[in-house]
Amino acid sequence: MKEVTLKQIAENLGISITTVSKALKNYPDVSKKTKALVKQEAKKLQYKPNVFAVNLRTKRSKTVGLIIPEVVHHFFSSVVNGIIEQAEKKGYLVIILQSNESFKLEKKQIDLLISKRVDGIMISLASSTTDIGHLQQVKDLGIPLVMFDKISKLINCSKIIINDREAAYTATKHLIDSGCKKIAHFRGALLPQNSIDRFLGYKKALEDHGIAFDSSLVYRCDRVDYENGIDAAQQLLEDHEDVDGIFAITDLVAIGAISVFNQRGIKVPDDISIMGFSNWFISSAITPSLSTIDQPGYEMGKQTFKTLHKEMKAKRNDESFDPVTRVLHTALIKRNSTK
Amino acid sequence: MKEVTLKQIAENLGISITTVSKALKNYPDVSKKTKALVKQEAKKLQYKPNVFAVNLRTKRSKTVGLIIPEVVHHFFSSVVNGIIEQAEKKGYLVIILQSNESFKLEKKQIDLLISKRVDGIMISLASSTTDIGHLQQVKDLGIPLVMFDKISKLINCSKIIINDREAAYTATKHLIDSGCKKIAHFRGALLPQNSIDRFLGYKKALEDHGIAFDSSLVYRCDRVDYENGIDAAQQLLEDHEDVDGIFAITDLVAIGAISVFNQRGIKVPDDISIMGFSNWFISSAITPSLSTIDQPGYEMGKQTFKTLHKEMKAKRNDESFDPVTRVLHTALIKRNSTK
DNA sequence: TTTGCATCCGAAAACGTTTTCGATTTTTTA
């Protein structure tokens, strides 16, 4: 019941370990005859290379690390899906870590991935991350790094993103185009840039269309979840009776708002129109179905790994690699929560 | 810019590699003085053990594999969450693979994990998996294995599950208790045992409460998603006008049904009561909110890794380990889709 | 002084692979 090794095969065939190794990897300096022999014996014994030894020798693990803020999250799980599918195609495995939106944890996990000597790292930052020393360290060690969605401009690496500002602009414009005159915004916390950008897109759209920006119409949801959507909607109803549109930073927030309106008999979209953001699965399943911006999670994951793969390949061949920034396309999804 | 190794430290201090290694691991046969010296130097040079060499030497990777049918799925992502959190606590990393409900892919991925020499494997089977040769192989190789949720009885390993049959019984009984007389069931495909068990629980509940089982009230959703819920509900409305309750195999199916009733002006729960299954996040966010059975995904993940960890530990110490089966508690969640 | 006993250290083997480089054999060319 011993492990099958190159040595084992070599002894069985009466040849050297070197030749066995080279035969299995199709080196040109071993004859067809011995190659066939070796391969046959390897198959017979069900030889599987010891990946630990290979790693040690080649200094690579064919494994990459992924850090995301949350696993239980439609958008991020879509990204994960895109990443692991693509990675598997290229023979890479993915180690997934969850930062729980905590900077401290994120830092620790970067260290963990470094010590595990992954071949590359993909990350979407925690909201609280501003200090980027740990990421700089990754770059300094020469480990390929790709950031997606929640990025930091301070670090010079490849980035896969959407244009949050433009998408928010489109969302707001859709409300304006459909006749809304007084549009509220349920924004996210102050910190992640995405939250800021969406707010700026909202503001810009108003200004471009002759609607004065009114900061009292902006509500902050520090956690962009269902409950905060409920709270914001309730507060909004107290503060302003005549609002006829809402652009929510996230589908979940929008859905929270809708549930409030449903309960109070306020008709969506007749009395008030609502736009979400992300096109989570859930947004097509509620009543009324939610108009939103499609944020291509799966595609983002795919592109993220592809970019990382290119960078890893370049590194392996000692070629230089210039970081790229890829901005993915978002689309307006018109459903029944807007006119 | 060379890697810092034990050798490096040893040379700097003029001692042997052996002593350095032992000092860092607090072996008793190295003096306090040299220990302090070594540790200081290690810290100074920012020494990090080469995990590849450690793996090769110790034959362990401190990495475990996880195969699930789908990543973008509330329940499974909750499980993932529980697993990686627990794993990280114990110093293990998790490699996640997605079988896409494909038996072939599942088999390939098992091979992949074996060849990567993970220390243990956790899996929830693809629906189509009946042949379990690949899992037997895992057992035969002595790799600790834990199955959860979608399991096979044919394989002797630890299992973390819920009692689908009992939970379905509870769900159906709740409909009966709240006054429903004619209860339909939207079941899943023929294959995964969970689908069968939920069906059996439904049937048993009817029989125990003096309601004759009527197979024409059972609709099959081969994919348990939103669209199939819509289809089943529409078909049901054509076939039977007087149904007053539905037990759907999954929240998503139930929500599809609700959307149909909402559209047609059929009142839930006044005209018809609906029970889901799983307590996905979404079920509390729709209108009316969905009564369902809580399936503890996070806890399942936690227990799954904990059990695996015990088994890995036993193996490391050459102790025997008897597989355990843990049945987690499910709870009836009463919301507004039932009376 | 010898013996016994801790205490501390290091040589060396081992884990299994990859790859360089030189040696040997075979084939081709002059």
Next chain:
DNA sequence: TAAAAAATCGAAAACGTTTTCGGATGCAAA
């Protein structure tokens, strides 16, 4: 037939760690 070229193979080093086992040293007990 000899020399050159090509084809084929293998010895050995290297990757960085862990762990066994024996040696050295010092000290107390006999």
